Amino acid sequence: MDFVPFSKKVETSGVPFSKQAEARHGILESILQDPSAKPRSLPLQELKEVTNNFSEDRQLGKGGFGIVYKVSEQGLLANGEAVAVKDLISSQFQFKENQFKHELDNLMKVQHENIVRFLGYCYESSREYMEYEATHVFAESSKMLLCFEYVPNGSLDKHINGMSHYIYTHHNS
Numbered sequence: 521m522d523f524v525p526f527s528k529k530v531e532t533s534g535v536p537f538s539k540q541a542e543a544r545h546g547i548l549e550s551i552l553q554d555p556s557a558k559p560r561s562l563p564l565q566e567l568k569e570v571t572n573n574f575s576e577d578r579q580l581g582k583g584g585f586g587i588v589y590k591v592s593e594q595g596l597l598a599n600g601e602a603v604a605v606k607d608l609i610s611s612q613f614q615f616k617e618n619q620f621k622h623e624l625d626n627l628m629k630v631q632h633e634n635i636v637r638f639l640g641y642c643y644e645s646s647r648e649y650m651e652y653e654a655t656h657v658f659a660e661s662s663k664m665l666l667c668f669e670y671v672p673n674g675s676l677d678k679h680i681n682g683m684s685h686y687i688y689t690h691h692n693s
């Protein structure tokens with residue numbers, strides 16, 4: 521029997537294995553599986569799916585700048601790793617594009633084993649044709665989301681005097 525070498529398998533399908541894993545499990549899971557993966561843009565559709573369309577029963581908590589959701593009760597990965605998705609727009613404080621950019625610049629700079637891993641972001645806009653003052657207009661709405669590894673047992677406040685080695689990242693730094 522002829523064995524196809526690993527590299528040939530990649531070539532024959534034409535799609536690298538990392539991309540195949542992405543197609544099967546989503547980009548978020550492929551980032552989690554690779555500790556050296558850089559934070560990247562995530563499709564809104566994927567984040568909607570994994571948060572059950574940002575449903576209330578997935579909410580972990582609310583901060584001054586948005587609502588945080590937990591991805592999948594079972595954990596996104598088979599080993600139980602999970603993700604926290606922070607929805608910046610849903611808060612009373614409306615993030616502007618340059619504030620989001622500033623936030624991303626900071627998060628991408630700070631990568632350390634003792635800091636909660638920043639996995640990626642989503643910034644998508646859509647337009648809806650709707651009635652406004654006796655006419656119709658295109659109303660634009662944007663979603664700005666940040667994804668972090670999930671930290672069990674709550675936030676830094678609970679750990680500050682404890683033994684946890686996690687440091688909680690704050691987006692308003």
Ligand SMILES: Nc1ncnc2c1ncn2[C@@H]1O[C@H](COP(=O)(O)OP(=O)(O)OP(=O)(O)O)[C@@H](O)[C@H]1O
Binds near residue numbers: 580585587604
């Ligand atoms: N990565 C995470 N893993 C687990 N839970 C999280 C994570 N990020 C946030 N949370 C939960 O969501 C809550 C809200 O978090 P968020 O960062 O929005 O606000 P905060 O910690 O109160 O501070 P601030 O509003 O000043 O940023 C936290 O109290 C925590 O319970």
